[in-house]
Amino acid sequence: MSNMLLPLAAMVAVAAPAAAQTGDLAAVQRHLGDVQSMTAAFTQTDRNGQVLTGTLTLKKPGKVRFQYQKGVPLLIVGDGKALTFVDYSVNQVQRWPIGNSPLGVLLDPSRDISRYAKVVPSPNPAVLSVEAYDPKHPEYGRTTLVFARNAAAPGGLMLQGWAALDSQGNRTTIRLSDQKFNVPVSNDAFRWTDPRRRGRTG
Structure with missing residues (x-):
């Protein structure tokens, strides 16, 4: 499966100093707080190397839509409370x-x-990667967000995508x-048609 994370060098790099960790995490928190909505094109790669494309629409709090390319009968929608697949x-x-x-x-x-x-060490100072993981809930998996430093973007960071690793070890890259x-x-x-009942929407 394609890996959007950093080259192998990043995995063996010396851990970032605590001050840098704190500053970079604060920058990510600022970015996430500054972004109230977002649209983007996405490319999704799963563990088997299958690639799908589509459009991402996000609106806080909690609303998101992954509209896949024509011909792909899948949809992921968040309505503020739950994600629906x-x-x-x-x-x-x-x-x-x-x-x-x-x-x-x-x-x-x-x-x-x-x-x-925590910040994932990177040999490229223009890239900031942050891994989110809740040890109290390992079943939620791990998500690594990848940002490019960009002064014109919210909080000075441009979200490039993420890699999600579920509790079974399956990785999906966006x-x-x-x-x-x-x-x-x-x-x-963020409305959708429920296929189980014609005419019903979420």
Whole structure:
């Protein structure tokens, strides 16, 4: 599976000093607090190397939509309370609390990431990677957010994507492009058609 994280050199780099860790985590917290909405194109790669593309729409608190490319019968929508995974090919719907998902760090602006996140050392000073992991809930998996330092972006950081590792060791990588921050997003963007009942929407 393709890995969006840093080269092997980053894995053996000396741990970042505590002061740098604190400053970088504060920058990420600032970015997450400054971003109230976002749209972007995404490329998703799963553990088997399968690549899907689509459009990401995000609005805080808790609203997100992964609209996959034409012909892919999948949809992921967050309505502020739960994430819903819809597979229209088999008329299946699954829901789970947003706080339990790897996306929780992006969708909940009230979370203090310094309590459960750490900076991943990088040989490239223009890149900042942060791994979020809750040791009290290992079943939530690990999420590594990757940012490019960019003075014009919210909090001075441009979210490039993330890698999510679930409790079974399955890694999914999301790469973003054409990011637009704090643009108007209608709540209608997070409605969806329930395949189990014609005409019902979430």
